[in-house]
Amino acid sequence: MTHTTPAQPPSDRTRVRRIPELAHYDRATLHAIVDAAYLCHVAFADDKGTHCIPTACWREGEYLYIHSTNGGRLVKQLLSGTQACVTLTHLDGLVLARSAFNTGMNFRSAMVYGVFEPVADKRAALEALMDKIVPGRQAEVRPGNDKEFAATTVLRISLAEAACKVRSGGPNDDEVDMARPVWAGTLPLVLQAAPAVVDPQCRVAAPDYVQQWSGRTL
Amino acid sequence: MTHTTPAQPPSDRTRVRRIPELAHYDRATLHAIVDAAYLCHVAFADDKGTHCIPTACWREGEYLYIHSTNGGRLVKQLLSGTQACVTLTHLDGLVLARSAFNTGMNFRSAMVYGVFEPVADKRAALEALMDKIVPGRQAEVRPGNDKEFAATTVLRISLAEAACKVRSGGPNDDEVDMARPVWAGTLPLVLQAAPAVVDPQCRVAAPDYVQQWSGRTL
Numbered sequence: 397m398t399h400t401t402p403a404q405p406p407s408d409r410t411r412v413r414r415i416p417e418l419a420h421y422d423r424a425t426l427h428a429i430v431d432a433a434y435l436c437h438v439a440f441a442d443d444k445g446t447h448c449i450p451t452a453c454w455r456e457g458e459y460l461y462i463h464s465t466n467g468g469r470l471v472k473q474l475l476s477g478t479q480a481c482v483t484l485t486h487l488d489g490l491v492l493a494r495s496a497f498n499t500g501m502n503f504r505s506a507m508v509y510g511v512f513e514p515v516a517d518k519r520a521a522l523e524a525l526m527d528k529i530v531p532g533r534q535a536e537v538r539p540g541n542d543k544e545f546a547a548t549t550v551l552r553i554s555l556a557e558a559a560c561k562v563r564s565g566g567p568n569d570d571e572v573d574m575a576r577p578v579w580a581g582t583l584p585l586v587l588q589a590a591p592a593v594v595d596p597q598c599r600v601a602a603p604d605y606v607q608q609w610s611g612r613t614l
Numbered sequence: 615m616t617h618t619t620p621a622q623p624p625s626d627r628t629r630v631r632r633i634p635e636l637a638h639y640d641r642a643t644l645h646a647i648v649d650a651a652y653l654c655h656v657a658f659a660d661d662k663g664t665h666c667i668p669t670a671c672w673r674e675g676e677y678l679y680i681h682s683t684n685g686g687r688l689v690k691q692l693l694s695g696t697q698a699c700v701t702l703t704h705l706d707g708l709v710l711a712r713s714a715f716n717t718g719m720n721f722r723s724a725m726v727y728g729v730f731e732p733v734a735d736k737r738a739a740l741e742a743l744m745d746k747i748v749p750g751r752q753a754e755v756r757p758g759n760d761k762e763f764a765a766t767t768v769l770r771i772s773l774a775e776a777a778c779k780v781r782s783g784g785p786n787d788d789e790v791d792m793a794r795p796v797w798a799g800t801l802p803l804v805l806q807a808a809p810a811v812v813d814p815q816c817r818v819a820a821p822d823y824v825q826q827w828s829g830r831t832l
Contacts, residue, residue: 437657447700481657499755503653521671585805587805595798
């Protein structure tokens, strides 16, 4: 799918009002934030209240996908047509300004509003999840059987009504604070791959994607 | 405050139903998950729908704190007494099982239900936030002035109605899959401190907390 970059938010509720200069409404920024995320937070309301559930996610085209067990609260409520808000957030560092109130964080976040719909081709969708986790591994593992697929629901939400907010770079200090004798800058944070831990019962040599895991920055 | 460890969830909606053996309802687990998080996701509903907002957070005793600008949607709605759900999630790694459906992630998450209340002593509360970001830095930066404090609202939510879910360790494979010739184990992920970036206009030597930042695992 090809989209032109909209300069405007797709709806009133996706218009970033707090520090609007950090807002991004283009597809490339949204796709990059979703693709870098292993998990998202799904907010929705039911008769018990408003909930916020973390769950694995992936993207195909203009949809964000999740999956869960049949009959759980998440699946039951989302399939009933309830409006949901999906948020994905990457923390990129602490921003140490010269004043307390200009201190903050660097981050990339995306909010998606909409209604989830069930995905009929669960096999293709869950293979895309595996491809996100480890490209190529789907061909090595035991694939899902009928019972496993029958117990699982795959859902997707359109990325049409979305907004991103990105803060990067150093502190924005007030001019009056620039002479203050305090260190200023950023303390970056990265999600980093640590050494793989082999299952004690595994007798198979580590493939390339395991050997090359540690030290990667995601 | 001292609490005995409850073996049971504090409410019906905090009872973990999906893989209940991963549930934790004790204070120590909850506090550790909140204290390790720089940000949380706050879900709430208003007349525009259900929202999920990422924001900085910190803990004092049995409360989770957030802050935001006066007059924003978040502050206005939360101060109206709307029920909220706050979720904090740490991703600890990918779990590579021998089958597609046993593949998953290691994580620590906490969900908190309740109603936010305004915090009168904003100065003390925001100093606690600074202490979380960089202990000791509050004494170095320009403190907030009256105008800055007046434009900011600090809110807190009780940690009483909360549940945690923690998955750690290696894959749990089905017995029938154990002989499959595929590597099995975990690919850990850590939030790691990367080299500090000094502000180009900073003429102050890096203090210990900046020099010792890089390489830390958070």
